Amino acid sequence: MFESDDISGEKALLEAQKIAFGPVVFQTARLLRDWGVFELLQNNRKGFSVETISNKLGLTLYAAQILCESGFSMGALKLENDIYTLTKIGYFLLNDEMTRVNMDFNHDVNYQGLFFLDEALKTQKPSGLHETFSKEETIYPILSELPPKAKQSWFAFDHFYSDAAFVKLVDIMSQKGIKKLLEPGGNTGKWSIALTKVSPDTTVTILDHQGQIDVAIQNADANGVGERVDGIAIDLLDHSIPFPNGFDGVWMSQFLDCFAPQDIIALLKRSKEALNKDGRVYIVEPFWDRQSHEIGSYCLINTSPYFTALANGTSKMYRASEMKKFANEAGLEVEEEINGLGFGHTLMICKVKG
Amino acid sequence: MFESDDISGEKALLEAQKIAFGPVVFQTARLLRDWGVFELLQNNRKGFSVETISNKLGLTLYAAQILCESGFSMGALKLENDIYTLTKIGYFLLNDEMTRVNMDFNHDVNYQGLFFLDEALKTQKPSGLHETFSKEETIYPILSELPPKAKQSWFAFDHFYSDAAFVKLVDIMSQKGIKKLLEPGGNTGKWSIALTKVSPDTTVTILDHQGQIDVAIQNADANGVGERVDGIAIDLLDHSIPFPNGFDGVWMSQFLDCFAPQDIIALLKRSKEALNKDGRVYIVEPFWDRQSHEIGSYCLINTSPYFTALANGTSKMYRASEMKKFANEAGLEVEEEINGLGFGHTLMICKVKG
Numbered sequence: 001m002f003e004s005d006d007i008s009g010e011k012a013l014l015e016a017q018k019i020a021f022g023p024v025v026f027q028t029a030r031l032l033r034d035w036g037v038f039e040l041l042q043n044n045r046k047g048f049s050v051e052t053i054s055n056k057l058g059l060t061l062y063a064a065q066i067l068c069e070s071g072f073s074m075g076a077l078k079l080e081n082d083i084y085t086l087t088k089i090g091y092f093l094l095n096d097e098m099t100r101v102n103m104d105f106n107h108d109v110n111y112q113g114l115f116f117l118d119e120a121l122k123t124q125k126p127s128g129l130h131e132t133f134s135k136e137e138t139i140y141p142i143l144s145e146l147p148p149k150a151k152q153s154w155f156a157f158d159h160f161y162s163d164a165a166f167v168k169l170v171d172i173m174s175q176k177g178i179k180k181l182l183e184p185g186g187n188t189g190k191w192s193i194a195l196t197k198v199s200p201d202t203t204v205t206i207l208d209h210q211g212q213i214d215v216a217i218q219n220a221d222a223n224g225v226g227e228r229v230d231g232i233a234i235d236l237l238d239h240s241i242p243f244p245n246g247f248d249g250v251w252m253s254q255f256l257d258c259f260a261p262q263d264i265i266a267l268l269k270r271s272k273e274a275l276n277k278d279g280r281v282y283i284v285e286p287f288w289d290r291q292s293h294e295i296g297s298y299c300l301i302n303t304s305p306y307f308t309a310l311a312n313g314t315s316k317m318y319r320a321s322e323m324k325k326f327a328n329e330a331g332l333e334v335e336e337e338i339n340g341l342g343f344g345h346t347l348m349i350c351k352v353k354g
Numbered sequence: 355m356f357e358s359d360d361i362s363g364e365k366a367l368l369e370a371q372k373i374a375f376g377p378v379v380f381q382t383a384r385l386l387r388d389w390g391v392f393e394l395l396q397n398n399r400k401g402f403s404v405e406t407i408s409n410k411l412g413l414t415l416y417a418a419q420i421l422c423e424s425g426f427s428m429g430a431l432k433l434e435n436d437i438y439t440l441t442k443i444g445y446f447l448l449n450d451e452m453t454r455v456n457m458d459f460n461h462d463v464n465y466q467g468l469f470f471l472d473e474a475l476k477t478q479k480p481s482g483l484h485e486t487f488s489k490e491e492t493i494y495p496i497l498s499e500l501p502p503k504a505k506q507s508w509f510a511f512d513h514f515y516s517d518a519a520f521v522k523l524v525d526i527m528s529q530k531g532i533k534k535l536l537e538p539g540g541n542t543g544k545w546s547i548a549l550t551k552v553s554p555d556t557t558v559t560i561l562d563h564q565g566q567i568d569v570a571i572q573n574a575d576a577n578g579v580g581e582r583v584d585g586i587a588i589d590l591l592d593h594s595i596p597f598p599n600g601f602d603g604v605w606m607s608q609f610l611d612c613f614a615p616q617d618i619i620a621l622l623k624r625s626k627e628a629l630n631k632d633g634r635v636y637i638v639e640p641f642w643d644r645q646s647h648e649i650g651s652y653c654l655i656n657t658s659p660y661f662t663a664l665a666n667g668t669s670k671m672y673r674a675s676e677m678k679k680f681a682n683e684a685g686l687e688v689e690e691e692i693n694g695l696g697f698g699h700t701l702m703i704c705k706v707k708g
Contacts, residue, residue, distance in 0.1 A: 004429035004441045012442035013450065014649050019383045019428055019443075020456040021656040022376030024464065027471045028659060029373045034472075062614070063475040066658050066670060069642075073655040074373055075358035087358045088366035089373075096367065102374040110378065111469055115461075117381045118388075121417040260416070288423075295368050301427040302375040304420050305382060316420060 001294045018074075023111075028070035029093055030103055032077075035059060037067060038086060038094035041077070047085035098343070101153070101160045102299060105306075108153035109146075113310045120309040128309030138312040140258070161286065162254055165342025166194065169253070169284060172338065172347065174199045182207065182247040182274050184236055184267065185255040189216030189229060196225040204251075206231040207243065239266035243274040250274055253284035257307070260314035261326060268330030272352055281332055281350040286343065287320035296344040320346060328353075355648045372428075377465075382424035383447055384457055386431075389413060391421060392440060392448035395431070401439035452697070455507070455514045456653060459660075462507035463500075467664045474663040482663030492666040494612070515640065516608055519696025520548065523607070523638060526692065526701065528553045536561065536601040536628050538590055538621065539609040543570030543583060550579040558605075560585040561597060593620035597628040604628055607638035611661070614668035615680060622684030626706055635686055635704040640697065641674035650698040674700060682707075 007015070018025070032038050036057050041047060048056070054064035068084050071077035076090035092099050113128020120127040126138065133150065134142045143154060173195055179202065186192055186206025196202050206216050206229065213231030220229035232244060243250075250271040256264050271281045288300040304316035324334050332350040339346045361369070372379070386392050390411050395401060402410070408418035422438050425431035430444035446453050467482020474481040480492065487504065488496045497508060527549055533556065540546055540560025550556055560570050560583065567585030574583035586598060597604075604625040610618050625635045642654040658670035678688050686704040693700045 002427055002429050004432065004443055007442065009442060010647070010649070013446050013453070014652065015429060015443045016446035016450060016453045017456065017649055017652050018372065019379055019430070019447065020453050020460060021652070022380035022383075023460055023468050024656045024659050025373055026376035027468050028656075029376075031472055031475070060475070060478065062478065062662075062668065062670070066475065066662055069655045069658065069670075073356055073652045075356050075369060076373070078358065088361065088363060089358055089369045092367050092370035093373065096370065099367070099370045099374050102371065106374060106377055107469075112466065114377050114381050115465055118385055121385070121414070121420065124414065124416065293364070295364070295371055298368065298371050298375070298427045301423045302378045302382075304423065305378050308416075308420055314416065316416070316423075 001297060025070060025074045026103070026106070026111075028067050029074060029076060030107055032067050032071045032090070033093055033100075033103070035063075035067070037064070037071065038076070038090050041084060041086040042091065042094060045085065047078075047083040049082050050084065053084065097160065098299070101157045104153040105157035108149045109157075110306050110310055114305060117305055117309045120313050123313065125313040126308070126310055127313070129311070132310075138258075139310055140312075161343055163342070165284065165345040166191075168341050169345075169347065170194050170198060173251075173282070174202075176249070178202050178248045180205070180247045180249075180276075182243060182250045182271070184208075184243070184250065184252055184271070185258075186216050186231065187212060189219040191251065191253060192216065192229045193220050193223045193225055196220070196228045197223065203228045203230070205244065205247070207234045207236065209233060236267070237263060239263075239270065243270045245274045246276060247274050248276055248279050250279070250281045251284075252282070254286075256283060256323070256326075257285055257317055258312060258315050261322075263314075264323075264326045265329045268327055268332060268350075272331055275352065279352075280335070281327075283323065283327075283348040283350065284341075284345055285318065285320075285323065285348070286345050287323065288317055289319040289321060290337075290339050290346045291344045292340060300344075320348065323348060355651060379424060379428045380457070380460070380465075382421050383428060383430060384461055386421050386425045386444070387447055387454075387457070389417075389421070391418070391425065392430070392444050395438060395440040396445065396448060399439065401432075401437040403436050404438065407438065451514065452653070455511045458507040459511035462503045463511075464660050464664055468659060471659055471663045474667050477667065479667040480662070480664055481667070483665070486664075492612075493664055494666075515697055517696070519638065519699040522695050523699075523701065524548050524552060527605075527636070528556075530603070532556050532602045534559070534601045534603075534630075536597060536604045536625070538562075538597070538604065538606055538625070539612075540570050540585065541566060543573040545605065545607060546570065546583045547574050547577045547579055550574070550582045551577065557582045557584070559598065559601070561588045561590065563587060590621070591617060593617075593624065597624045599628045600630060601628050602630055602633050604633070604635045605638075606636070608640075610637060610677070610680075611639055611671055612666060612669050615676075617668075618677075618680045619683045622681055622686060622704075626685055629706065633706075634689070635681075637677060637681075637702040637704065638695075638699055639672065639674075639677065639702070640699050641677065642671055643673040643675060644691075644693050644700045645698045646694060654698075674702065677702060 050064050050068050054061045072079045078085045113132045116127040116131050136142050181204045184207040186208050192204035210233040220226045288297045291297045300317040307315045327350050333353050335351045336349040404418050404422050408415045426433045432439045467486045470481040470485050490496050535558045538561040540562050546558035564587040574580045642651045645651045654671040661669045681704050687707050689705045690703040
């Protein structure tokens with residue numbers, strides 16, 4: 001993965017410049033996409049001169065030059081005899097949904113806050129959040145109050161990466177014969193509603209802030225499963241408070257990546273104590289050491305600095321090997337791993353150590 | 355140059371992610387460099403685990419993980435059996451002076467302002483400058499008032515790219531037998547002092563703001579060439595005011611890239627009118643179509659957005675082919691081009707059209 005041994009010195013020096021000009025090329029690529037240059041050239045395969053591009057898109061010649069020249073240097077545009085055409089890289093920047101949500105997320109949510117990554121790493125506080133959007137301890141309580149574009153890009157990113165695994169996970173879990181499921185961090189009730197809809201014998205109990213629970217139950221009512229979704233208000237980070245017990249399963253999907261290792265271990269211990277005999281803890285995460293391709297690992301690894309600078313200052317995207325260690329320290333062992341769900345998600349099923 | 359046709363779809367999609375995560379990887383690379391990770395691994399070729407790296411550098415384990423994992427994904431670190439080692443890309447990020455000044459310039463001067471590149475391109479004003487450092491029309495009058503790190507990185511960038519060509523240019527110009535040289539934008543007198551020191555028959559007249567001229571003449575006095583460096587205060591952008599005339603040469607080194615094409619043409623016309631019969635206009639620029647390697651072109655092209663967002667909103671790094679057109683429109687023709695000076699600078703010698 002990320003093989004870099006066999007490249008020439010010249011190639012390595014160019015790669016170093018790509019990193020050193022990363023913020024510049026990011027911004028020009030974004031505008032080439034958003035101002036229609038990529039699309040124009042996709043629809044006109046023979047290409048256009050920069051003068052024609054500027055005329056057709058109503059850009060100044062200067063703006064078209066700045067963007068197209070940078071697009072050429074990044075390999076998104078080809079330039080031959082003063083005619084620009086679209087390349088494969090440009091095609092993906094325009095059309096690939098993952099690339100689009102990554103770029104929007106990194107501009108609208110992360111760009112300005114990442115300037116303060118050093119401070120965030122030093123203080124273990126989301127300094128980027130504090131310098132840009134809010135003085136709150138974490139981004140989670142103020143998600144709905146983010147500026148419109150930041151909010152839209154945050155949720156688009158979140159949905160893109162979680163939705164793909166969703167249907168498959170509902171399918172798997174509906175066959176487990178679970179009567180009582182506990183869901184710490186149940187959010188808006190999306191999971192509990194989807195599961196109870198197809199599993200008539202399943203009841204889900206959400207653990208979250210009261211406000212979140214109210215929303216979830218309201219949504220469950222509207223979906224006709226209100227009698228099988230309930231909630232208990234709890235401070236998830238006060239590890240002295242036990243979870244309620246008597247559950248066949250504890251479900252945590254893209255939840256543990258919001259916490260530092262010591263909190264993850266404590267949450268897993270509390271989850272373990274909530275289980276019936278033969279109960280299981282179900283963890284869903286995209287682990288960067290369980291990706292079928294390095295592209296997935298690249299995206300996950302480089303989402304971690306968002307957690308540092310913007311989200312909470314302490315969490316990251318983990319490896320499956322790390323999560324196994326956390327589970328072990330909590331008195332659990334991994335019984336089964338189902339990989340490759342959606343965009344590289346893993347369902348990790350843990351039982352109490354024998 | 356920038357060949358991108360023959361790469362696979364998979365490779366192109368990864369390249370697109372590198373662009374989409376450009377700001378993230380830029381920041382982690384910078385901290386890997388500045389917090390000693392690259393240096394530690396350069397001095398310990400067998401490498402270290404992330405725990406050892408964190409201990410040896412006094413970083414939290416979390417900070418070391420965030421940085422090293424990103425460093426692995428960008429190809430600057432190799433990770434095998436949980437041991438990190440430095441790659442060629444990491445070596446260049448640490449040791450290559452060009453890479454270092456590019457990165458510092460892009461962080462300390464450009465990063466925050468580039469967020470406003472779209473507005474700058476729309477308004478042809480340096481919106482990034484206005485949002486970060488100053489409400490001035492351009493960055494030039496406030497260079498000495500920039501925050502210390504921004505100031506240091508701006509001048510380090512400027513010096514790195516201009517100093518390399520300097521000695522060679524003095525050598526070439528001292529052999530031209532020039533008696534009277536005019537230098538629009540003479541700055542602190544660096545060029546006029548260097549040339550008059552080795553050319554005892556040459557006198558240089560600087561055109562600039564009065565403040566700049568005072569500094570230049572003071573410097574010339576201190577260097578013992580005060581009697582052959584003088585200055586005339588002039589508004590260089592008021593093209594209705596002619597330059598003084600009777601000169602054997604007009605010298606403009608890394609000066610015209612600060613202006614939009616229409617101003618360049620006007621400045622070249624005024625320069626032409628300042629010449630004696632047989633006088634020449636000497637233009638020194640790093641042109642991105644005259645680089646011996648694509649790395650040079652990459653750096654120059656992606657310096658243009660700095661001019662847009664931070665410097666003046668209207669200028670860029672030009673191609674030699676563009677400058678030739680401007681010269682022609684001003685009634686000049688290129689007589690000789692000397693390429694490959696310093697870091698890819700060109701001396702373009704223009705005579706009045708016959």
